[in-house]
Amino acid sequence: MKTNVAFFYGCRSVEHEVSIISAVQAMMAINKEKYDITPVYVTKDGEMYTGEKLFFIEEYRDLPKLLENCKKVFFVRENGKVLMKQECEKGFFKKEIPPVEIDVAFPVVHGTNCEDGTIQGYLEFLGLPYVGCDILSSAVGMDKAVFKDVLMKAGLPVLDCIRFTSREYLSDKEGIQAKITEKIGYPLIVKPVNLGSSVGISKVNSAEELDEALTLAISFADKILVERAVTKIREINCSVLGDVNECFASVCEEPFMSDEILSYENKYLSNAKGGQSKGMASLGRKIPADLSEERSNEIRELSCKIFKAIGASGVVRIDYIIDGETDTVYANEINTIPGSLAFYLWDATDMKYPELCERLIELAFRRQRNRDNLTFTIDTNILSGVKLGGAKGTKGAKF
Ligand SMILES: Nc1ncnc2c1ncn2[C@@H]1O[C@H](COP(=O)(O)OP(=O)(O)O)[C@@H](O)[C@H]1O
Ligand SMILES: [Mg+2]
Incomplete structure (x- = not known):
């Protein structure tokens, strides 16, 4: 069957x-x-x-x-x-x-x-x-600030940031702007912590532009983060498939930007013929990315470490920023359900899309089998002697 x-x-x-x-x-x-x-x-x-x-x-x-x-x-x-x-x-x-x-x-x-x-x-x-990540790893992956925290704790490289809520910003705009200017400096990037596709993200070149960018970001999310903008930037992505016991990294890709920030339009609508977007698969990119073998291996190994650090499962895509000034690799974000399931990266790693789907389904069943072996109920007689004072006990209770 x-x-x-x-x-x-x-x-x-x-x-x-x-x-x-x-x-x-x-x-x-x-x-x-x-x-x-x-x-x-x-x-x-x-x-x-x-x-x-x-x-x-x-x-x-x-x-x-x-x-x-x-x-x-x-x-x-x-x-x-x-x-x-x-x-x-x-x-x-x-x-x-x-x-x-x-x-x-x-x-x-x-x-x-x-x-x-x-x-x-x-x-x-x-x-x-x-299929895919469980509740916790999905939640960690979606919140860019929590993702940074988990990686920092694991000693993995991320850009430092300042974070605050929209309420905090609205109640002390000047204080928060001053702190950002002092601690981060310009140019900087403002991001809602939990959105994707560049929605609500802005690059800010001077203090005069800061309020506009923050006002835009808080219209999309409650929590905001600000980090320094990497000016000599290269972006590299790598996919990981597996679970915390065993995982593999794909070849790396380099997506190309036509704007300062890789925007929603860049991501999904470029190369879309007759309005038919091919999703992430249509984005201008180089696969495999033009990297030395050493750098490529460094990113692939880092990807598996990040995958395990957040307890991921299934297929994810981890996006990196390389700072050309210092030649440093920073993990920027993880997509726990990547656009087009990153099938084009696995295709280039010698795994066709039908096989990728099959592996993902096998991983889902494997996790379920492991869970089935855990004990979720215990037999107790705790209820047999319980008295809560009958109907009287509930009198006046506010339900
Ligand atoms: N610190 C940064 N410095 C320079 N550019 C950045 C920085 N962070 C993000 N960007 C640019 O903004 C884009 C979107 O940011 P990202 O964190 O990937 O959010 P999203 O979840 O919307 O994809 C990135 O692909 C990159 O082009
Ligand atoms: Mg991104």
Whole structure:
């Protein structure tokens, strides 16, 4: 019998559309002889839909029409299984639609409200094995400030930063600006800690531009970080596949910028013919990156250390900044569900996309098996002698 894989994608995120591209690519690539595929498209409102038309990227151009041709679904746990059920059709002669048993979830979501541990929490709660990082590593990977903390503790190289909340900034703008000017200096970079695709990020060249950049950043997120801008910059990315017991790094890539900051447009819309973006796979890049063997090995080894330091699983992409002034490599960020699942890096490392998907699913089952061996319940008779004073005890309680 084939394994039924449910792809979850879309979601309430600024990277909703990119997630659709990544997921449709993965659903096209995966080996259909071995797996049955169930697309689960999550709308920006958090409603879940399935249907045959979801396999075709062109269909997403007219979303209301697409959803009319799909079925709204929900998931339940019954008798140790996870079932996808369709909402019953309205009317007297409503059709009973048989539930579909799901074996494993494959989240292909990007950004906050999903990639950050949210969807992983939902899947854990259902008790459904799933591909990729667990709740904690997803959350650490999404928060650029916490990611820095974890790496620093592990002795891994990151740029130092100042961080504060939007409330702190609004209540002491001058104080915070003065601290930034003194401790970081110009040029600097302002970033919301938990967004992707360069949303809300600005380069600031002087104190006069600082307030505008911070005001923009706090319109996107509650927590902000500021770090020095590397002016003689080279950006290198490397993917890692595996789990904390055993992981491998891909070849490195060098994405090219046409602007000061690698923007959303650079990332996803360049090379898009007739408006058809190929996701991260369409970005201008050099694979393998033009690096000495020594530097490339240094980055690949560093990537595995970072992967283990945050307790990652599945496939991730770690992005680096090389400061040309000092020839130092800094880890900039980790994408725990990278655009296009970084398949193009694995392709260049001699692993085709269908095999990458298969390995990811195997890792999901392996983690589940390890969990199944853990003890999650203990038998106690703690409730047998408990008295809470009967109904009287609850009198006046504020529930
Ligand atoms: N410290 C820095 N110095 C110079 N450029 C930077 C720095 N940090 C980020 N950038 C630029 O901004 C881009 C986006 O920043 P990044 O931290 O990768 O956020 P995102 O999650 O949005 O991709 C980077 O790809 C790089 O071009
Ligand atoms: Mg980035």
